[in-house]
Amino acid sequence: MGFGSGGSEALMKDFLRQVGGCAVIDGGLATELESNGADLNDPLWSAKCLISSPHLIRKVHLDYLKAGAHVIITSSYQATIQGFMSRGLSEEESEALLRRSVEVACEARDIFYKECSDGLNNHNQIKRQTILVAASVGSYGAYLADGSEYSGDYGKEMTLEKLKEFHRRRLGVLAAAGADLIAFETIPNKLEAQVYAELLEENNISTPAWFSFNSKDGVNVVSGDSLIECASIANSCKKVVAVGINCTPPRFIQGLILSMRKVTEKPILIYPNSGERYDPDKKEWVASTGVTDEDFVSYVSVWREAGACLIGGCCRTTPNTIRGICRALQKKYDAPNGSAP
């Protein structure tokens, strides 16, 4: 299934009902590509695989579907026309690669459905024909590839208009590529949230979107802008069907959900990272700073109770984390006093 064109908040609510109240988002894509042998030490990061190894992207999407994800996020996070063109690709080739990211995810979904109908995937997934492909839009900071999606500092020269110009064409291409949703991920500041909201309206984009912010203090978004103000921008945009947080340590999530709930009744999504810290100079994750899968999963019922209804993982989470999330949600529904919504 998909939302199709003309998707709306009602369709998101319908989707959530179909999956039993809480949807499972996939886990980290780029970091899982690395675990599968990809070398992503490159300004294009995971988008590099769109050029060199789309089969690996398809495999990781499929691994997440088999682990129980209802939503898979494409490999376009750091894929930009500007980034591809600086590698010598033409504008047409760059746009084709953006579309390819959606195709690869749709191919994985088709393979998964086929395996389900052939009886190759056991458990309750057989019954499910409810998988959404979300086209990722990473921030301008992700394109810069200098870690500034974790500072949200784009310098004094940056303006709303310049940032709109940066995002406009890529968003148009991704919105027309056949995804069910647009996932604006790791939004580090209020300016970029405003840019996305205005572009969605001005270009009358019919693919529904989610806005997902990141935080490093558990209160504000990473730039220091108020999360409440950022979530209010998302709330005011009719095209936005869910609002949330990604790539943020698990320990901050509960409080952040509660703050967002003060300003929105839209469904809340969260896909925290493993809690490890990213060192932008060394371009690596500091492993000792994270939580185990077990600890990550133990938060699931807390996040659910706080009001999250799409839950997954971001960087350094794996198909195993996603399996754990599914089990935790299942347990909740199976409980004698089942608190399923």
Ligand SMILES: [Zn+2]
């Ligand atoms: Zn992440």
